[in-house]
Amino acid sequence: MSALTDLYKEIALCRKCEIARSRTKVVPGEGAENADIMFIGEAPGFHEDQQGRPFVGPAGQFLEELLASINLTRQKVYIANVIKCRPTNNRDPLPIEIANCQPWLERQIQLLSPKIIVTLGRYSMAKYFPGKSISKIHGTSQTRDGITYFAMYHPAAALHQGDLRSDIIKDMQKLPGLLAQVKQTAVKETVSQPEPQQLSMFQ
Numbered sequence: 001m002s003a004l005t006d007l008y009k010e011i012a013l014c015r016k017c018e019i020a021r022s023r024t025k026v027v028p029g030e031g032a033e034n035a036d037i038m039f040i041g042e043a044p045g046f047h048e049d050q051q052g053r054p055f056v057g058p059a060g061q062f063l064e065e066l067l068a069s070i071n072l073t074r075q076k077v078y079i080a081n082v083i084k085c086r087p088t089n090n091r092d093p094l095p096i097e098i099a100n101c102q103p104w105l106e107r108q109i110q111l112l113s114p115k116i117i118v119t120l121g122r123y124s125m126a127k128y129f130p131g132k133s134i135s136k137i138h139g140t141s142q143t144r145d146g147i148t149y150f151a152m153y154h155p156a157a158a159l160h161q162g163d164l165r166s167d168i169i170k171d172m173q174k175l176p177g178l179l180a181q182v183k184q185t186a187v188k189e190t191v192s193q194p195e196p197q198q199l200s201m202f203q
Contacts (some may be wrong), residue, residue, distance in 0.1 A: 002033060003111050004033055004108070004111050004112070007028070007104070007107055007108065007111065008026075008028045010104075011026050011028045011084055011104050012026045012028075014026070014084070014100075014104070016100040017083075017085065017096070017097045017100050017101075019085045019086065019087055019088060019097065020085055022086075022088055023049060023085040023086055024049045024050055024052075024086075025049060025050070025051065025052030026052060026084050026085060027044040027048045027049065027052055027053065027054050027081060027084055027085070027086070028080070028084055028104070028108075029054055029078060029079060029080030029081070029084075029108060030053055030054060030074075030078070030079060030080075031074060031075065031076075031077050031078030031079050032075060032076055032077065032078060033078075033111075033112065034112075035076065035077045035078040035112060035114055036077075036114060036115045036116060036179055036183075037072075037077045037078070037114060037115070037116045037117075037118060037175065037179065038077065038078040038079075038080065038108075038109065038112055038114035038116070038117045038118070039055075039063070039077060039078070039079045039080070039117075039118045039120055040080055040081065040082060040105070040117060040118070040119055040120060040124045040127075041054065041055060041059075041079070041080070041081045041082070041120040041121060041124060041154060042081060042082055042083075042092075042093060042120070042121045042122075042123040042124055042154060043081050043082065043083045043085075043086065043087055043092075043093045043123070044081060044083075044084070044085065044086040045057050045059075045086060045090055046086070046090065047060070048060075048081075048086065049085075049086035054079045054080060054081055055074075055079055055155075058156070058159055059154065059155040059156035059159060060155070062155040062156075062158060062159065062168075063079075063120075063155045066155065066168065066169065066172040067172075069169065069172060069173065070172060070173065070175055070176050071176075078108075078112055078114065080105065080108055081124075082098055082101060082105065082123050082124050082127065083097050083098060083100075083101040084101050084104060085097075092123070093123055098123065098127075109147075114147065115147070115148065115179065115182050115183065115186075116141075116147070116148045116149075116150055116175070116178060116179055116182060117147055117148070117149050117150070118150045118151075118152055118175070119149060119150070119151050119152065120152055120153070120154045120155065121134070121153065121154030121156075121157070122134050122154075124154075125137075125151050128144075128149045128151075129142070129149065129151055132151075134151060134153060137151045138151050138152055138153055138167060138171055139151070139152070139167070139170065139171040139174060141178060143182075148178065148182050150171075150174075150175065150178060152168060152171045152172070153167060153168050153171070155168065
């Protein structure tokens, strides 16, 4: 049993928020435990709450189409949300709910060690791009503490605003090149590190 599976069990027992009383299932996340790319959305919706899996509704179907467009499947990436329970009536997550779930998300990231974290939507974006506007920074990235963060609109945005669909598709197309760049940089940094000097017994 993996450390991530153990974490899921801990999350399932969490009762910090009021929404824990109304949830059907906890939605911790799912995907490859060695994934290079981690997607972080906002919160579970109706379908996610019923199944205990992230992004299984209409927005999830679009996300799977986006992944297929760059030769990926949800089994090859990792998908999670900022909060792990569905807010009542699909309302926006409250600051206290985001704060309560933050340790869970941070432990997931620590266990997964993804090379790229893709923020989907403004609540996820706000965590890693504080003070920024998603309309201005979508499709851009920044690297911090060994992880590259890439901002995107939430797939659901395309369902409500059709004109955003092309932007979301274009942003997704940037991911393979970004991942290749991140890996190349990591190799260069490894090669450039000086080997530890060994002291001679005659010194």
